[in-house]
Amino acid sequence: MQKIKSATDYRNELESRGALPEGFSTGFTGLTFSPTELGSDQVMEMNLSMLMLDKPTTVFAGTFTKNLFPGAPVLLCRKRLENDRFRGIIINNKIANVCIETGVEDSEELLKAAAVQLGCSPDELMASSTGVIGWRLPVNEMINALPSAVESLRSNSRRNAVELAERIMTTDSFPKLRSRSVCGGRITAVAKGAGMIEPNMATMLCFIITDLSISRDELREMLPPIVGETFNRISVDSDQSTSDMVIAASSDRKPCADKAEFRKALYEVCSELAEDIVRNGEGTGHVIRVTVDGAASVEEASAIGKALVNSPLVKTAIAGNDPNVGRFASSIGDYCGNNGIKLPVDKMEISLGGELIFSGGGFCMTPAKEFRLAAYLSECGTIPEHKGWPVHEKTVNIDINIGMGNSRSTILGSDLTHEYVRENADYRT
Template identity: 45%
Template sequence: MPSTDLAFADRDSHRRWLAGQAALPGGFRAGTAALEFTPAEAARPARMRLALIALDRPTPAFAAVFTRNAFPGAPVLIGRRRLGGGALGAVLVNNKISNVCAPEGVERSERLCAEAARLLGLAPGEVLPSSTGVIGWQLPIEAMVAALPAAVASLRRDTILPVAEAILTTDLYPKVRRAALPGGASIVGIAKGAGMIEPNLATMLVYLLTDAAVDREACRAELAAAVEGSFNAISVDSDTSTSDTVALLASGEAGPVDPGAFRDGLRRVCRDLAEDVVRNGEGVRHVLRVRVRGAPDAAAARALGKAIVNSPLVKTAVAGNDPNVGRLVAALGKEAGARGIPLDPARTRLTLGGEPIVDGGVFRLDAALEARLVAHLAGAELYPQRPAADGITFRPPVDFPRHERCVELGVEVGGGPGVAEVLGADLTHEYVTENADYRS
């Protein structure tokens, strides 16, 4: 990460770039519909969007990985079953309600799939459902069924952008990435996810579409490998969603492609989308990139990197452009102590923005270095914090990614072979505002 180094001056230029990313591969159509309902569990009306991705012909070449959360949503339970089925012909997604531990959760989700399948001329088991949003509420099944024909009627071949927008919840902007493959084929991926982000073998909702002809076994092997170094290496807030899903569908329309080119393209799209998810995380003003070297193995390296990006004290210090480097050591030491990862203080070396701050296990700090570290942190800020007009409510002032710069942390902990790259985010007033009353 990253494979790109983009910068956008305003919302319009970002939206134009997104439109270029969003061209659908051959053999796919995409559409959306909106509905209003009043949840039984709350007093106020709410809005929901449906998003539909349809294949011209159901494909046996698909793969999906799901959350390891022990309370998976009903669509995840259904999705695991779909993996054993013969083919997929459509994906149906709703936002606003995640359908987790809800009464009749599986029944309602299956009924939606059956209705969509009927409208599309598919078998019910050929529709993969996804839901994201509030946990605990029931799907408003009648209103959703009533909105399905509008979603089918809106299906179009040119762009996935409306679907990338329809699946969002607290995200500030859609996330679309594409890789061109030799011979005119492509891979296009979309993602949603801004909070409850520390995926464990998957991330929020990610859909990867390709017209390359790849078989089912290749889809599943390549997707599993690609998520390891991308969605499984990020954390916004250390919370693992109950709905995490990454699905890959291959229409085959463009014929076979070089397997190496497909692998590279898939990994690049996954890495870029994973970084997009962090950059657009709830209240994120800084993305942290931690490169760990010298750990006993890759798992230990990733655990140490995650410990840094998940430390509330590191995250708040970064939010304040405060190079409180002592907290990096505390976070590393906590994880190593708790997991029994052997660290050699004499070989420990930390850098921030390329500047050595700990060498041989000892801090090397002075006032001039401090000023350079502050400048590095300030330079990676995605937007400046604005005082809250009402004294309490903080909102990000931008809804596009101004740049792709990160707070760069280097961590060497010894002479072992374990390396990892982990992305995380700061912890800001905007995050607290977003989550102190999310459902309202």
């Protein structure tokens, strides 16, 4: 991506990559409501978005949060995956619809009303909600807004996913959209997520659409491992959301001659969106890329990498452009020691920004190296309060070889800043 200098530049970049695959359209509307849980007349705004196929498809797949308090839309979508046909998904921001006694019933009521407007079966529709946990959806207001959303759907001739990426945001500071042209067709995907992010398939939503012909079984075989290799290897704040979901669908319009190329493109789109989510993390000033090599298994490498990016001491040191490398070794040793991993310390190596900082059982730092690494961290950072677009795509690169095996994994994380605390302290107010 070329260097972006303004929100307008970034939106133009997104529009250049945001064309919808054949057979899809989007519609939007806004509404206002007063949350009953606040006990006041405070008025809030909500976006209601539709991502629809022109005709129902049999080719769709999904992966969902493993949080034991899943949102009502997650429960509903899991059941919908068993159905034969899929027509589209209705998405709202502001309220997550989690742990509400009438949550599933509320989502179903909304989908039934939408189905009447769209002329399809409610069983062909899915729901997705993101926002505050513990509030009930303003169902009546949402149903009253549906005709406007459907009118937008039918009149939306631009067929670009940019507005969808914008409308599903909550605390996100910029929209996230990636795409690939492959095998004569197209894959386009949008995602949202900035806080409560350590997916395990936060709040993380991703919608992937393609016009390439691929079987239902092939898509359902491809999606889970790709999600595991991309979205499940990121962490902003180590909290797994109640609402995480990745939904993929094909309009089955164009032949796909090379399934390997399709899988590669699907992986690239998901990988780029995963990094976008971390870069867009609440209060993020640095994106941290930890590569763990020499592990006994991929799972072990991933766990060690996550231990590092989830360490508050590591995160705050990087936020302050402080190459406090002792914290790196401490977090690795803490995780391994408490999980029965017999780490050969004398074989382990750690590098920061390509410079060796630990080897042969000890640190190899000098005052000059401290100065260079502090400058490196500063160069990789951005102002956490910055909103609207990603200033650059630089990452703080930490490479670890633990000298135990041949497995490798890369984990993406973020630092921890005052801005993260402020955003989450003020989230509902």
